Amino acid sequence: MDERAALALLSGELDAAGDDAAIVDDLVVTTDMLHERTDFPNGTTQYTAGWRAVGASLSDVAAMGAEASAAVAAYAVPEFTRADLLAFVRGASDVCDLVGAEYVGGDLDGHDEFTVATTAIGRLADDPVTRGGASTDELVCVTGTLGRSAAALEFFERGDAERANDLFRFEPRIAAGRALAARATAMMDSSDGLARSLHQLGEASDCGFAIESDRIPIHDSVRAVTDTDDDEDALERATTFGEDFELVATVPESELDAVREATAVPVSVLGTVTAREDGITMDGTELEDRGFTHG
Amino acid sequence: MDERAALALLSGELDAAGDDAAIVDDLVVTTDMLHERTDFPNGTTQYTAGWRAVGASLSDVAAMGAEASAAVAAYAVPEFTRADLLAFVRGASDVCDLVGAEYVGGDLDGHDEFTVATTAIGRLADDPVTRGGASTDELVCVTGTLGRSAAALEFFERGDAERANDLFRFEPRIAAGRALAARATAMMDSSDGLARSLHQLGEASDCGFAIESDRIPIHDSVRAVTDTDDDEDALERATTFGEDFELVATVPESELDAVREATAVPVSVLGTVTAREDGITMDGTELEDRGFTHG
Numbered sequence: 221m222d223e224r225a226a227l228a229l230l231s232g233e234l235d236a237a238g239d240d241a242a243i244v245d246d247l248v249v250t251t252d253m254l255h256e257r258t259d260f261p262n263g264t265t266q267y268t269a270g271w272r273a274v275g276a277s278l279s280d281v282a283a284m285g286a287e288a289s290a291a292v293a294a295y296a297v298p299e300f301t302r303a304d305l306l307a308f309v310r311g312a313s314d315v316c317d318l319v320g321a322e323y324v325g326g327d328l329d330g331h332d333e334f335t336v337a338t339t340a341i342g343r344l345a346d347d348p349v350t351r352g353g354a355s356t357d358e359l360v361c362v363t364g365t366l367g368r369s370a371a372a373l374e375f376f377e378r379g380d381a382e383r384a385n386d387l388f389r390f391e392p393r394i395a396a397g398r399a400l401a402a403r404a405t406a407m408m409d410s411s412d413g414l415a416r417s418l419h420q421l422g423e424a425s426d427c428g429f430a431i432e433s434d435r436i437p438i439h440d441s442v443r444a445v446t447d448t449d450d451d452e453d454a455l456e457r458a459t460t461f462g463e464d465f466e467l468v469a470t471v472p473e474s475e476l477d478a479v480r481e482a483t484a485v486p487v488s489v490l491g492t493v494t495a496r497e498d499g500i501t502m503d504g505t506e507l508e509d510r511g512f513t514h515g
Numbered sequence: 516m517d518e519r520a521a522l523a524l525l526s527g528e529l530d531a532a533g534d535d536a537a538i539v540d541d542l543v544v545t546t547d548m549l550h551e552r553t554d555f556p557n558g559t560t561q562y563t564a565g566w567r568a569v570g571a572s573l574s575d576v577a578a579m580g581a582e583a584s585a586a587v588a589a590y591a592v593p594e595f596t597r598a599d600l601l602a603f604v605r606g607a608s609d610v611c612d613l614v615g616a617e618y619v620g621g622d623l624d625g626h627d628e629f630t631v632a633t634t635a636i637g638r639l640a641d642d643p644v645t646r647g648g649a650s651t652d653e654l655v656c657v658t659g660t661l662g663r664s665a666a667a668l669e670f671f672e673r674g675d676a677e678r679a680n681d682l683f684r685f686e687p688r689i690a691a692g693r694a695l696a697a698r699a700t701a702m703m704d705s706s707d708g709l710a711r712s713l714h715q716l717g718e719a720s721d722c723g724f725a726i727e728s729d730r731i732p733i734h735d736s737v738r739a740v741t742d743t744d745d746d747e748d749a750l751e752r753a754t755t756f757g758e759d760f761e762l763v764a765t766v767p768e769s770e771l772d773a774v775r776e777a778t779a780v781p782v783s784v785l786g787t788v789t790a791r792e793d794g795i796t797m798d799g800t801e802l803e804d805r806g807f808t809h810g
Contacts, residue, residue, distance in 0.1 A: 221595040221596060221597055221600075222595070223595065223623050223624075223625065225595070226595040226597075226600055226623050227623055229597060229600060229601070230600070230604065230620055230623070242585070242587065242619030242620055243619075244584055244585040244617055244619055244636070245584070247542075247584075247585070247636070249585055249587055249619060249634070249636060250587070251587040251588070251589045251621045251622050251632065251634055252589060252622045253589035253591050253622050253624040253626075253630070253632055254624075255591075255624070255626060257627075258624075258625070289539055289540070289542075290537070290539040290542070290544055292537065292544055292545070292546040292634060293546070294546045294547060294548035294632045296548055296550075296630075300516040300517070300518065300520070300521040301516060302516055302521075302524060305516075305521055305524060305525070306524070309525065322539055324537030324538075324539055324544060325525055325537055326546045327546050327547045327548050327632075328518050328521050328522055328525070329518075329548040329549075329550070330518065330553070331548075331550060331628070331630070332552075332627070332628060333626070333627060333628075335548070335591075335626070335630060337546065337548055337589045337622075337632030337634075339544070339546055339587060339632075339634035341539070341542070341544060341636065
């Protein structure tokens, strides 16, 4: 059974599973495990690791439209060093500070592979925004830009760790999520890539999407790692790599201006919500369900 | 740097760290990572693993005197199987049901070693009970009995997995913690063993303890794995092995009857709180700070 099948199984077993975060009374709760082999390329600093691991969980809180309250991390390494531990905690604390959450520590453990499990807790001021509320003719939007993490991976491979680490530390979209909360009909984060996110939203909302490739906001860094003449390559990285932790949301057209006024983060319209039978298309052709499943 | 030094470092860095759980507004939050090599002996079922991992975090909620609201787990294995995953989730759900919490799922991840990170969230109805409030002449008490996990480990080693698994699935002391919440002056769980727990309470409360060995409640199963004539061995296992997830609390003598009336779990008096300079003693001799540091 692969990770997607296992997740689907869980989602059938647990009422609260299947969205970016579980809802418990007025709280949202989400947990993620990241580890060296799959999530922290060679060159990732401990500061970046702390930031990114906690940020990934905060992104799930943002995707529910909640305020961020607190985060904890369980930190496991083969050997503790003071510098590493302090750097990790600083990264975790700094990303929490950025979004008004409190980093309240966690657990330490010895482990053969550097492994971090983070949990974030948010409070709902509005009703939560799930993946299941999109309706035909609404707009499908994305916050910020896509492709940062895809570009970062290239920079790690090229040995430009400083640039890669900068790109790896993203701002969780808590403020944008709050701006969208009262107006979006469906929302999730783009951690599995835009293509997979649209497929997941489409399945949960029983709808299709028609998006246009030239409306996809691609991060400048993607151009630095692809052939400048190769639009296809840049688009591919921006739509399928994932781990960008932007928000993908559906919004009635009449609400778009209000959303944009309420947040400093750019909100780009990618296209429209269509009927389920029209499928998920980009420039009129099927957009395959490809991307990373990060759980 | 070993795990204790690293924990001490964190406790200095983070205001909210250093107790069984962090306090965030009216919530308590705690996270733990467990993995196969150190926490799940050969023969541990996935059902027991789910129960125990989530139970360990719920025990930290109990130690703060809070109600248990919800728990999540990040579950990582080399290969997902339907039966294992469902058994784990059932164990996690059952221990939550037992204490009125909701198991709301979590994350899945591929990992070379079976690794589980759990987070539990509780709500404070009373002021939290920290480790730091004990005063001289109060009573020091423990809930339930000690030595279950020490005995379980023996049964695992002897190949009696059924008995071992039974012992490994403990009841988190949420109800007892609630009964103690309004009356205890200091509290923690005994996950690192009674001896270490007393040292940690003593340090946080700036006090000593004088306990008597014949008042320590030892689980019947300990007798089944030790020489029946060897009281020392049984006592050693009960006081230093840990992982029993009972509550160790200090209570004014005048409150003891009220505590006992408020909970169905036996509350045993081990001795009294003394001055810091009197140290931590059992039967008048120093009780060493020995045990497991589980982080």
